Amino acid sequence: MNNQNTRNIQQISAAVLVLAVAAMVAWLSYTREPASAFLFPRYISIAFLVLSVWNFLRAATGIAKTGGGLDTASAMRLAPGLIIMAIYIFWLAKYLGFYVASTLTFFTLFAIYDPKAHTSLRSWLIRALVTIGFMAIMYGLFALVLKVQLPRGMFI
């Protein structure tokens, strides 16, 4: 019963969020000028809003069945990965440079989610070698073959 309640609450929360976005799109489309530039957005926003209300009513009355939501255990397992990704994209890449930041991120994600023993020296050595191998391929592909200039920070 608890699971069903949590699922319903999650469905309603998602529906409210989508409804809020649809309402914002409709409000912006009908209040911004010049009107001619917002003609197409106005038509789309009506369809968006009507469908969002319908979706909300389905969620609120418990009819919405598709999508099982995200359980707490999965969310907890996902959280470290999401935090590492955010640090990499919004901070690390800028200050350390793309390649160094990517190497650290790959290694950290691999290490955190690797089911192999975290106390064995051999496992850590394998992780380090896989990371170096992967980043060497990325460097070869992007820097040498495609000649893409990736952002530099303190390092490359």
Add this chain to the structure above:
Amino acid sequence: MEFLSYFGNVFEPVSFMLLLGGTIGGLILGATPGLSPTMAVALLIPFTFHLAPHQGLILLGAAYTSTIAGGAVSAILLNIPGAPANIATALDGHEMAKRGEGAKALHLSFMSSAVGGVIGVLLLIFLTPVLAKWALAFGPSHLFWIAILGVTVIGTLDSKSFVKGLLSGCIGLWLSMIGYDDIQGVQRFIFADALTGGINIIAALIGLFAIPQVLEMLSKGRALADIDVITVRQQSLTASFREMISNMKALSIGTITGSIIGIIPGVGGQIAGLVAYDQTKKFSSNSHKFGTGHPEGVIAAESANNAMVGPSLIPLLTLSIPGSPTAAVLLGGLLIHGIFPGPDLFQNHAAVAWTFIDSMLIGQFLMVIFGIYIANLAAKIAQVPRSILAAGVFILAVFGAYSVQQSMGDVHVMIALGVGMFFLEKFGFSAAPLVLGLILGPIAESNFLQGNLIAGAQDGPAIYFLTGTLNLVLISLVILSVLFAFWSTKKANAALAKSEQGGSA
């Protein structure tokens, strides 16, 4: 027979190497559980940016075809379908592998994939120009309705909930309007600097298809089931070929079913494989053997999912309506090269279009040759731990999104859309209609505005958009697609409620 004159382009050294690389890489990626064909093609798009248009399309086309065929390797040897299109293959393929007939199952799978694939591409070759000529007569109002039809068809058919499917399409249409209005240069829905130039399609494709799969892998944590790979002992190719020929009925049903399903926008390979499997079982005199390792099951499923590939490109190349989610990503690949698929594609870019189609035909033969020989290697690569796959795909997604315009803004947009899509998918929304809305939005809007201008000089928008035979046919199709989805959702819900009642009784 115009297509014959462009075969030489496929055999240019760079083009052929790309075809070869795309085929082998696609087979390996396809065999890797967790990497879908759509994601593989989306991740490859940034690389095509640096290639000539026909070369880029050769790479994407080869990857599209061979990822689906490669998915059969893990379905047969690991009992894990590499792609949704291979679900039906695993039913009999793995049973065959368990009793020591892995090589035979792989041979049958690749050979029937090639037969289905060749027939599918031939349909593409002969039907596309005819439809393209017919589509030349389309005006702005028709193109507007076609764009809307593309969103509603994929929105309703590719989603389990038709309300959420259509909502995903609306979200995509809204996202396509972010940035400067093309005609008046007015800012619309710009909430951050990264959105000033609008949403870059490639960054969006990578984010919407790759990031949710990365997060899905991470949400499973460290838990990793030990996968036993069944080693393949070599067997005679000739004997496998004879076996395939002796099961001509399964091959024919699979190929015909896959071709028909491919032409219907939005249905895709998963449905093609399962429907073909089901139909073959119904028509077979050995229906009781299905599911126990019966070759007909493998032949039907694999010929169908590859026969679907060519026809799924017909509505894309003639009307800009992708026949499958992967075809939607291919549409993005065409657009970044300034190639707008549609009625005049074969007039303005005949060399690119025909070289691409010819390469798909040759790719079928390469796929069967390499598929058989690298199956064992692919199955071993398929065992790469999820932690490496997730970290690798994520870094590749970031590099790919950045490299298109050398912009960190695109990376931010990519990750925001990807994380958002992951959570939306958890509540029954799907990425394919959202992508379609994003890609077809500008096409719908520009034709809507052009139509309005024309209508202003004639009898008004209502008459212009809502009358005329073709407009009425297209509007009817839009309404029918929505009604059909509504009816099938109701039917599915009723069946679910009945089974729940049965379970609790």
